[in-house]
Amino acid sequence: MSWVANVMISVDMADNASVKTLSEWLRTEAPRRTQPEARGVGFLNLLTSTETNQWGGWKNPECAVWAGVLNHADLDALKQRVFETPWREPNMVQLLVMDQEESFFRIWMIRGNELRQFAPLQPNEEDEGFFEDAGFYLNG
Secondary structure: OOOEEEEEEEEOHHHHHHHHHHHHHHHHOOEEOOOOOOEOOOOOEEOOOOOOOOOOOOOOOOOEEEEEEEEOEOHHHHHHHHHHOOOOOHHHOEEEEEEOOOOOOEEEEEEOOEEEEOOOOOOOOOOOOHHHHOOOOEEO
């Protein structure tokens, strides 16, 4: 049985080497959520390469976006690894994660000395205050 998490990370283009290192960690060393002794949960691919740009429009993006589908990933370990990575532009790092059985991405960003979640914990589009609440960050 699998447990899938969709993951995207957006960074400054100067940080592509750091994402490559993160991707290799995911492939070979990242712990699994239920079997921490087992290692490797997947990897990330660059979506915004100038050679194979997958985005629409007539211009190339001004950020680097990487994405992958992870299996049985310990997402707390992933968030910790992203936080501890020596980014050149840490304020530009955005980690988006949609775990299995979730219906939206959670977004984490590095601010100061912590990784903060910038999304509501549970979306409820029928709640009149939802869109106003979505503008406030939640520690995660």
